[in-house]
Amino acid sequence: xxxxxxxxxxxxxxxxxxxxxxxVLAGCEEGTEVHSFRFSGFSFLRALYPGHTFCxxxxxxWLIILALxxxxxxxxxPSGPPISWAEWQExxxxxxxxxxxxxxxxxxxDLDKGNFSIPREDLKTN
Amino acid sequence: xxxxxxLDRLYDEHANALFGFLLNLTRNEADSRDLIQELFLKIARxxxxxxxxxxxxxxxxxxxxxxxxxxxxxxxxxxxxEEAVALETPLLFENPKTGNDLEWSAGVSRALGELPEDQRxxxxxxxxxxxxxxxxxxxxxxxxxxxxxxxRYALDKMETLLRPVYKELYE
Numbered sequence: 001x002x003x004x005x006x007x008x009x010x011x012x013x014x015x016x017x018x019x020x021x022x023x024v025l026a027g028c029e030e031g032t033e034v035h036s037f038r039f040s041g042f043s044f045l046r047a048l049y050p051g052h053t054f055c056x057x058x059x060x061x062w063l064i065i066l067a068l069x070x071x072x073x074x075x076x077x078p079s080g081p082p083i084s085w086a087e088w089q090e091x092x093x094x095x096x097x098x099x100x101x102x103x104x105x106x107x108x109x110d111l112d113k114g115n116f117s118i119p120r121e122d123l124k125t126n
Numbered sequence: 127x128x129x130x131x132x133l134d135r136l137y138d139e140h141a142n143a144l145f146g147f148l149l150n151l152t153r154n155e156a157d158s159r160d161l162i163q164e165l166f167l168k169i170a171r172x173x174x175x176x177x178x179x180x181x182x183x184x185x186x187x188x189x190x191x192x193x194x195x196x197x198x199x200x201x202x203x204x205x206x207x208e209e210a211v212a213l214e215t216p217l218l219f220e221n222p223k224t225g226n227d228l229e230w231s232a233g234v235s236r237a238l239g240e241l242p243e244d245q246r247x248x249x250x251x252x253x254x255x256x257x258x259x260x261x262x263x264x265x266x267x268x269x270x271x272x273x274x275x276x277x278r279y280a281l282d283k284m285e286t287l288l289r290p291v292y293k294e295l296y297e
Contacts, residue, residue: 013146014146014219020163021138027163
């Protein structure tokens with residue numbers, strides 16, 4: 001053994017911090033109890049239903065849930081905050097109403113003659 | 127099959143070796159803590175992992191080495207800056223009593239940082255864990271000859287880096 005090796009051996013690597021034991025062991029206990037939530041897809045389902053062999057059908061359900069989740073818009077604006085399902089429904093109704101309004105002619109335009117007229121029913125209401 | 131040790135006894139027997147090894151590799155205490163936590167969580171979820179291991183210490187060192195390699199790959203693709211910060215101030219050894227020894231300890235820590243990770247891993251296992259080259263080859267998944275040559279390269283480089291420090295402090 002060279003002198004350098006002897007000198008290096010004299011140094012003692014830093015010991016593991018005393019608080020880590022409690023953290024690790026508590027983490028292991030907690031981790032094994034809730035570990036199903038750390039997984040996704042098949043692992044998630046297997047963790048939920050250990051010992052069962054119907055993972056295929058459960059995976060289908062999982063995929064449907066995932067598809068529905070992906071299909072739900074997270075916000076009206078692309079960078080906006082997430083919205084709830086109820087808010088989404090409300091926004092959708094509002095959008096449908098506005099589209100319906102747009103489709104209803106409010107003005108009758110005669111391009112050939114360069115003039116327009118307001119429908120009679122609008123004159124009555126306003 | 128070996129007798130299965132409870133997790134707390136396993137921790138008590140091997141945590142120091144794992145922590146020292148990880149600290150030398152990651153050069154960051156928080157990462158070392160996280161990797162130890164990750165390893166023990168894996169064992170807690172699959173307690174039969176160690177049942178067929180002939181040498182539990184080598185198995186655990188090998189497992190944390192793989193976790194370290196995963197961490198490095200993840201970092202390299204994600205955040206090199208963070209890694210650079212982690213390499214700055216390592217405290218790898220217990221504080222010695224005298225000032226000269228303290229300087230020596232700091233010098234060795236710095237010099238270890240200059241080594242490539244694969245050489246550092248071999249050097250640590252050989253010098254501070256007393257592993258044979260056969261055990262090192264098992265832990266790091268490399269041929270025995272490669273382990274031996276990496277050790278030789280690491281020692282040569284450490285000698286070059288530490289000679290001026292040693293002369294200044296002890297001669």
